[in-house]
Amino acid sequence: xxxxxxxxxxxxxxxxxxxxxxxxxxxxxxxxxxxxxxxxxxxxxxxxxxxxxxxxxxxxxxxxxxxxxxxxxxxxxxxxxxxxxxxxxxxxxxxxxxxxxxxxxxxxxxxxxxxxxxxxxxxxxxxxxxxxxxxxxxxxxxxxxxxxxxxxxxxxxxxxxxxxxxxxxxxxxxxxxxxxxxxxxxxxxxxxxxxxxxxxxxxxxxxxxxxxxxxxxxxxxxxxxxxxxxxxxxxxxxxxxxxxxxxxxxxxxxxxxxxxxxxxxxxxxxxxxxxxxxxxxxxxxxxxxxxxxxxxxxxxxxxxxxxxxxxxxxxxxxxxxxxxxxxxxxxxxxxx
Numbered sequence: 001x002x003x004x005x006x007x008x009x010x011x012x013x014x015x016x017x018x019x020x021x022x023x024x025x026x027x028x029x030x031x032x033x034x035x036x037x038x039x040x041x042x043x044x045x046x047x048x049x050x051x052x053x054x055x056x057x058x059x060x061x062x063x064x065x066x067x068x069x070x071x072x073x074x075x076x077x078x079x080x081x082x083x084x085x086x087x088x089x090x091x092x093x094x095x096x097x098x099x100x101x102x103x104x105x106x107x108x109x110x111x112x113x114x115x116x117x118x119x120x121x122x123x124x125x126x127x128x129x130x131x132x133x134x135x136x137x138x139x140x141x142x143x144x145x146x147x148x149x150x151x152x153x154x155x156x157x158x159x160x161x162x163x164x165x166x167x168x169x170x171x172x173x174x175x176x177x178x179x180x181x182x183x184x185x186x187x188x189x190x191x192x193x194x195x196x197x198x199x200x201x202x203x204x205x206x207x208x209x210x211x212x213x214x215x216x217x218x219x220x221x222x223x224x225x226x227x228x229x230x231x232x233x234x235x236x237x238x239x240x241x242x243x244x245x246x247x248x249x250x251x252x253x254x255x256x257x258x259x260x261x262x263x264x265x266x267x268x269x270x271x272x273x274x275x276x277x278x279x280x281x282x283x284x285x286x287x288x289x290x291x292x293x294x295x296x297x298x299x300x301x302x303x304x305x306x307x308x309x310x311x312x313x314x315x316x317x318x319x320x321x322x323x324x325x326x327x328x329x330x331x332x333x334x335x336x
Contacts, residue, residue: 002169004196005176010183014043016175021095021120022053025083028112029076033287036182042071053095056081057088065252065323072286074252074323079107099125110156118174122167126159127174128152131181136162137213138185141202147217185209224248225292227264228328229256230279230335233313234302238332240322241311248291249325253314256306261296267306268298275299279335284327295331 011017013036015027026046030039049067050056056064061081068077083106087095095116096102102113111132114125128136133146136159144151164173184191192204203209231239240253258264265273279295298306305313314322316336319329 001176001180001196002164002172005172005179008196009172009176009179014040019120019171021116023047024116024119025095025108025112026080028115029080029107030071032076032112033073034071038071042068052093053084053087054093057084061251062323063321066321069252069324069329070326072326074250076107077323078251082106083108095120097121097123099123115174118170122170124163124167124170126156126163127177128156128159129178131185132159132177133213134187135177135181135185135197138190138203138209139197139201141206142212143214145214145216147215151214219288221288221290223290223292225259225294227258227261228254228293228295228331229258229264229267229306230295230297230331231256231268231306232297232299233304234300235315237313237315238319239300239306239311240314240324248286248289249328251323253322253324254328255295255331256311261294264296269300269304269307272298272300272304279331282327291327293327297335 013027015023018024027039027043030043030046045067046056049063050059059081061078064077064081065074068074071077086105087093096105097117098121099110099113099117102108102116103110105113108116111127111129114123114127115129117123117125118127133155136142136155137146140158142155142158144154146152146155164170180195180197184195188210190209192198192201192209195201195204198204201209203212229239233239239256241256243249243252243254243257245251256264256267258267265276268276275298277297277299279297281292281294284291284293300306305311316332319332324332
């Protein structure tokens, strides 16, 4: 793996070839459930705005959420901010050097902790992200169900047993496993003919690598319909409310959202309901849910406001500084 990574692995990504735990941690969090191509721009913008963990810790959460807007899984941004504060206040601005200590920080799981420890401090720690799970289960023909805690726990044991004996090759070995899963050992149509571990791969020998990894529990896709109240004041400002701390778009600013058009109408002053304008409905796709969004514009006179919940009027110049869900930001930009 170390030799293959040196000649065929990825080396052009901005978070590679560094032992700065802040940069490695930031990239690992952003890459959770998110494609590399999407992360690239966000990663650089975060570094430009928050060049180190102390700067991130000192920033208001709204600034962090605003910069994260569009990347999804917003709990990652809140955990990122909280973790930075813990590192700054409790560790003097320095990340702990062991996977065990790193895993105690907010939002850092076992695999992310191991990645930071291996890349930055050369610790013999096994990572087990989605790409590495796929590589290891195929090489080992590991047929246990990873949806069960026992199956994943035993795969961790196998991953640790395969670690290099010395610490020095740990960064290259860890990166090699990740690169192999990302570029060769793909979920569909793996390129087995050019795989450096084909001779060791039991799944390839069986002739059916795609049967691994085994995961019985699959999340079902669901759908939800939301009616969005796009209330605009006479001066062009828009009424926005902060979402609850749990659920879709938790903690972000958003147009008031309702489960029906009737509920939306009830939030508009009676004298203004006849002025409601239905916009073009659209679908916003989340990982496991389709949101069917129906924007409705209400033009409210000076001094009037929706009765949906606590919110404020915001002018267009303020929107970039708010944590807004991607479809809401796009809707506001289109209607401006």
